[in-house]
Amino acid sequence: MPTPSGKAIYLDHAATTPCDPRVVEAMLPYFTTHFGNPGSRNHRYGWEAEEGVDIAREHVAALLGADPKEVIFTSGATESNNLAIKGAAYMYERAPAGQTKRGHIISCAIEHKAVLDPCKRLEKEGFDVTFLEPPRDGIVTAEMVKAALRDDTILVTIMWANNEIGTINEIPEIGKLCHEKGIIFHTDATQWVGKMPTNVEKANVDLLSFSGHKIYGPKGVGALYVRRKRPRVRLHSLQDGGGQERGFRSGTLNVPGIVGLGKACEIALQEMDRDAARLVTLRKKLEREITSRVDVCTVNGHADKRLPHIANISFGFVEGESLMMAVKDIAVSSGSACTSASLEPSYVLKGIGVGDDLAHSSLRMSLGRWTTDAEIDYAIEKIVSSVHKLREMSPLYDMHKEGIDLSKVEWAHH
Amino acid sequence: MAYGPKIIDHYENPRNVGTFGTQKDIKERKDIGVGLVGAPECGDVMQLQIKVNQDGIIEDAKFKTFGCGSAIASSSLATEWIKGRTLDQAEDLKNTQIVEELSLPPVKIHCSVLAEDAIKAAIADYKKKNGIPVEDHDHAHH
Numbered sequence: 001m002p003t004p005s006g007k008a009i010y011l012d013h014a015a016t017t018p019c020d021p022r023v024v025e026a027m028l029p030y031f032t033t034h035f036g037n038p039g040s041r042n043h044r045y046g047w048e049a050e051e052g053v054d055i056a057r058e059h060v061a062a063l064l065g066a067d068p069k070e071v072i073f074t075s076g077a078t079e080s081n082n083l084a085i086k087g088a089a090y091m092y093e094r095a096p097a098g099q100t101k102r103g104h105i106i107s108c109a110i111e112h113k114a115v116l117d118p119c120k121r122l123e124k125e126g127f128d129v130t131f132l133e134p135p136r137d138g139i140v141t142a143e144m145v146k147a148a149l150r151d152d153t154i155l156v157t158i159m160w161a162n163n164e165i166g167t168i169n170e171i172p173e174i175g176k177l178c179h180e181k182g183i184i185f186h187t188d189a190t191q192w193v194g195k196m197p198t199n200v201e202k203a204n205v206d207l208l209s210f211s212g213h214k215i216y217g218p219k220g221v222g223a224l225y226v227r228r229k230r231p232r233v234r235l236h237s238l239q240d241g242g243g244q245e246r247g248f249r250s251g252t253l254n255v256p257g258i259v260g261l262g263k264a265c266e267i268a269l270q271e272m273d274r275d276a277a278r279l280v281t282l283r284k285k286l287e288r289e290i291t292s293r294v295d296v297c298t299v300n301g302h303a304d305k306r307l308p309h310i311a312n313i314s315f316g317f318v319e320g321e322s323l324m325m326a327v328k329d330i331a332v333s334s335g336s337a338c339t340s341a342s343l344e345p346s347y348v349l350k351g352i353g354v355g356d357d358l359a360h361s362s363l364r365m366s367l368g369r370w371t372t373d374a375e376i377d378y379a380i381e382k383i384v385s386s387v388h389k390l391r392e393m394s395p396l397y398d399m400h401k402e403g404i405d406l407s408k409v410e411w412a413h414h
Numbered sequence: 415m416a417y418g419p420k421i422i423d424h425y426e427n428p429r430n431v432g433t434f435g436t437q438k439d440i441k442e443r444k445d446i447g448v449g450l451v452g453a454p455e456c457g458d459v460m461q462l463q464i465k466v467n468q469d470g471i472i473e474d475a476k477f478k479t480f481g482c483g484s485a486i487a488s489s490s491l492a493t494e495w496i497k498g499r500t501l502d503q504a505e506d507l508k509n510t511q512i513v514e515e516l517s518l519p520p521v522k523i524h525c526s527v528l529a530e531d532a533i534k535a536a537i538a539d540y541k542k543k544n545g546i547p548v549e550d551h552d553h554a555h556h
Contacts, residue, residue, distance in 0.1 A: 398433065
């Protein structure tokens with residue numbers, strides 16, 4: 001059965017998206033004719049580049065409901081997260097480097113590695129970190145954050161929406177709590193921005209990270225929102241040099257990338273409502289069809305509090321890698337892309353209490369701007385028939401049908 | 415994971431998939447030995463059933479495997495190789511032969527070990543059912 005386009009169907013938009021052609025078109029002049037350095041204040045080349053960056057900054061700010069002065073351009077969400085988390089920790093620390101009890105940070109066990117690893121580094125450097133463990137629905141609530149607060153809490157960092165299961169956390173409520181207590185609040189909004197309406201004022205966010213390549217912009221560029229009023233957030237810079245980006249992030253600006261990010265934000269602001277409405281219909285169809293035609297399979301994460309475009313389904317009695325092989329003409333992810341090369345099941349699924357056996361057998365399907373109805377129909381047929389084929393081969397499925405409780409079997413571990 | 419053509423072939427066209435009956439039926443049949451190795455939380459479980467004739471020759475073999483492409487290919491190949499062999503010959507089969515034949519990548523060598531274990535377990539089960547003493551084999555895996 002050939003795919004509708006003859007090419008593999010791309011259902012991995014949470015990993016990265018193709019560049020929108022309108023974005024590429026906007027970027028092109030900035031490689032060749034408008035190649036100037038925005039830091040060159042004395043000639044037309046510099047002014048042209050600066051104007052491109054200024055317009056991009058306005059588009060980014062408009063998408064976030066922020067002031068353009070609050071937007072810092074970076075190389076992507078990983079850098080934004082590092083700058084926000086380490087930069088805030090070093091700025092608001094209660095004790096200097098080399099000591100312990102430097103301050104308490106609250107994060108969550110199912111954050112992206114680009115949040116977890118900076119937090120773990122800070123832990124080694126004398127900060128205390130609490131990693132909240134969300135329940136099976138995957139949602140981090142304000143109540144959970146409140147219960148973890150301490151007198152020395154200086155920073156809370158909770159993602160807006162989860163990259164593997166698409167669940168949406170209680171960001172405005174957590175932000176409100178942090179503002180009441182005078183604690184800096186950062187959110188990794190990489191999967192949220194450009195997909196869902198964002199307003200940093202209403203959401204009480206102090207620092208917000210996202211990247212271009214998840215919203216049909218180029219790779220290698222992202223932004224960090226840094227609040228300037230109520231409160232004015234300060235950060236310890238991690239990269240020193242020419243003092244660009246208000247000194248938060250030195251280095252010559254990636255002008256074509258920034259222009260592309262700006263264009264991607266402009267398009268997202270205009271089209272996200274339409275995209276979201278279309279994708280939620282397609283995603284629900286995908287989930288409904290698969291779960292109705294395959295027994296013992298579950299949609300992971302909260303049923304409603306989730307992004308329009310991410311579905312994560314676990315299939316009992318089949319193994320993830322062989323399932324990926326069976327659906328090889330559909331580009332999907334088994335767990336998180338960063339761990340796909342290893343044999344470890346997803347820490348996010350394990351983090352919300354999905355058993356090892358099911359965490360091994362999960363597919364994340366993420367839809368995008370050009371995903372068609374025909375592609376979703378193809379994906380449904382392919383996934384359903386592949387699971388059935390693999391179950392024909394699975395001794396565990398036989399045992400399940402014979403009424404044997406697999407958790408009571410004494411397995412020969414090796 | 416980029417696999418070689420032989421793994422893909424066994425994965426896409428697995429040989430000898432199936433069973434000789436339900437778990438209950440099999441338990442009562444003396445001509446059949448069953449090996450069930452691995453664990454679901456490790457990501458692979460292999461079930462190998464051998465049907466042995468009165469001359470001690472493996473007349474037929476069937477497998478079912480929960481696992482990655484390499485695990486499915488290793489068990490498929492194992493059933494092909496042991497068919498028509500005596501129990502002793504089948505017992506001599508080494509996981510390294512499977513690794514070589516399928517060109518298994520280093521991270522997948524455990525799949526071949528599992529296939530070897532499944533053969534040994536099926537033979538041991540057959541011998542136990544038929545009152546044949548089971549020797550203790552050294553598992554010289556690589």
